[in-house]
Amino acid sequence: MNLKQTPLTEVHKNLGAKMASFGGFIMPIQYSGIIAEHNWTRTSVSIFDICHMGEFIIQGNFKGSGLDKVVTQNLENMQIGSCRYGFMLNDKGGIIDDLIVYRIEQEEWMLVVNAATIEGDEAHIKNNLNWDAHFKNASNDFAKLDLQGPESINVLGDIVGDEIYGLNYYSFRDFTIGGGEYLISRTGYTGELGYEIYAASTHAQMLWNMFLKDSHVHPAGLGARDTLRLEMGYSLYGQDLTNQISPLEAGMERFIDFDKDFIGKDALIKQRENGLTHNLVGFIVNSRRAPRHNYKILSGNKEIGIVTSGSFSPSIGCGIGMGYVLPEYKNGAKIVIEHGNIEIEAEITAKPFYKKGTARNSQVSFS
Amino acid sequence: MNVKDNQFYTNEHEWVSIEGSKARIGITDYAQHSLGDITFIELPEIGKKIEQFKQFATVESVKAASDVYAPLTGIVVEVNATLVNQPELLNSSPYEEGWFAVIEIDNIEESNKLMDASAYKKYIEEIAH
CATH class of the missing domain: 3.30.70.1400 (Aminomethyltransferase beta-barrel domains)
Incomplete structure (x- = not known):
């Protein structure tokens, strides 16, 4: 397969990143190490190349x-x-x-x-x-950089000015940086206070280098992005969500407006009436061992489901995961994750796993 | 990538250091670097017989779980309990603090199937290209 590049691919290689394919692109997985990048994002601020989206x-x-x-x-x-x-x-x-x-x-x-x-x-x-x-696929025209972490607001404040402090969670506006206009939204996939910056592809390197000039900002790869999102219980398309899974099964009914018409609505209503055959749950492991995608989930000797995402959690220090199980298995249920001769004891638990994320903080201070 | 002299290596990136009738075993700097941050290590029990080129331990990194194979056949006489509690020692010190186990060697002739340091250096240069 011919992998696509982002405007920053060469920059990552020069930084010594480990690269791998993701979503048809060659992407940076890690620079200094997944755990270090994960912890840096939770406590300071990281920049991610998300141009593949x-x-x-x-x-x-x-x-x-x-x-x-x-x-x-x-x-x-x-x-x-x-x-x-x-x-x-x-x-x-x-x-x-x-x-x-x-x-x-x-x-x-x-x-x-x-x-x-x-x-x-x-x-x-x-x-x-x-x-x-009028429809336009602008994916190749746009670069997307994610600036994520509790210090992201101050880093951006130094660059775009105090107006950034007024930007609320899930809102956006245009900001000026060095004569260019960029759409910046207060959104992200890490659970931390953060921003997503949309720029012309040709400006990606200039912006990336500018952010990294601030010593608070370190580059982070898709490895840390995955552990960060999993600790928040955020689903990943292709693993936790697929075209065989409905949002009801994924426990995401709150993102659906049943008062309007949309493709798939009738099927969802029918599914709700008939009851779900499985649903997405989170679980926490009693050791450092990691559940992984496609490992089986058992209760006693009975197979009750399958793991869709799993990892060691750097913030919590144990294994965590998500998967689809029969609907009668709820929070508190003891389960076993099995794969070959691997057996991992776990307990179904409420998400998010990590509860100190700063993404929604409204009391953002000037510092 | 650091390769330590005076010990033997396998194709699967384990090392073994002969200490009289015993052998200390672990995984190489190349292996820990490829795996990334080590998060979990499962070691065999003392008294267990392990066989050359068969799985005897498991390591997990953030990204994957991997089997570790025995470089020589023997009985496990010592395991590195510190490593189980601090798996990150494998990243920082694969040849010293990151050792896995000590075995009583069954048959030293088996070392003929292993690489010495200079052969292993060549081997990892080749697979890197």
């Missing part, structure tokens, strides 16, 4: 364009300058992708989607948009 721009009335039927979010009551998490579903209620919708203007939207699903998403959206809607 896709961006679509859609112009049109939310309903008239057809976009409203494609996504599960309520678009109508979104403020300009806000963003909202939700899904695109197939007509069986399976998740085609999870995505964030940005309301850029009254009749302009940006959809931020996963790298591996860009092509499929584009086809699905185009099939369902009305003739007068």
Whole structure:
């Protein structure tokens, strides 16, 4: 397979990053080490190259364009300058992708989607948009840099000014950096206070180098991004979410507006009436041993499910994971994770695993 | 990548240092570097017989679980309990503090199937290219 590069691929190699394929791209997995990068993000601030993710721009009335039927979010009551998490579903209620919708203007939207699903998403959206809607796949035009960690606000404040302090969780606006205009949203995938910066691809290296000039900022790779998101109980598309899984099974009903029409709604209503056959739970291991994707989940001798994500948790110091189990197994249930001769004792527990994340902090201080 | 002299190596990146009738075993600097941050180590029990090129221990890093193979056949007489509690020692000191176990050697002739330091150095240079 021919792997795609981001505008920063050479920069990562020069920094000595370990590279690997992810979502069709060659991406940095780690620089100094996953645990060091993880801990740095929890306590200071890290920068991640997230250029692999896709961006679509859609112009049109939310309903008239057809976009409203494609996504599960309520678009109508979104403020300009806000963003909202939700899904695109197939007509069986399976998740085609999870995505964030940005309301850029009254009749302009940006959809931020996963790298591996860009092509499929584009086809699905185009099939369902009305003739007068304007669609543009801007994934190659946009670079995306994630600045994440409790100190991110001060780093950005030094660069864009005090206005950053007024930006609330899941909102965005344009900021000026060195004469350029960049869309910055207060969003992220780490559980920490943080920002996602969308820039012209040609500006990616300039911005990356500028952020790294601040000694508080270290580069972090997709390895740390994965352990950070898992500690928060955030799902990863392709593992915890697939086109065979519905948002109800994933425990994400709150991201669905059942008061409107959308593709997959009938299937979800039917599924809710019939009851779920399995659902996503989190579990915590009683040792440092890590559950991994596709390990079996047992209760006694009975196979009750499968692990979709698992890792050692650097912040908690034990194994953690998520997986789909029969619905009668709830918080507090003792389970065994099995793979070959590996046997790991665990207990189903509420998410997030890590409870001190700063992402939603409203009392952000000047310092 | 650091390769220590005066000990033997396997294709799977274990090292073994002969100490009289006993042998101290572990995994190499190349191995710990490829695995990344080590988070968990499972060692055999004392008294267990381990066989050359068969699995005798497990290491986990953040990204993956890996089997560790015995460089020589023998009976386990000592294990590094400190390493179980501080797996990160394997990253910082793979040849010293990061040793796995000491065995009573069954048959020293088996070392003929292992590489010496200069052969192992060549071997890891080749697989890196």
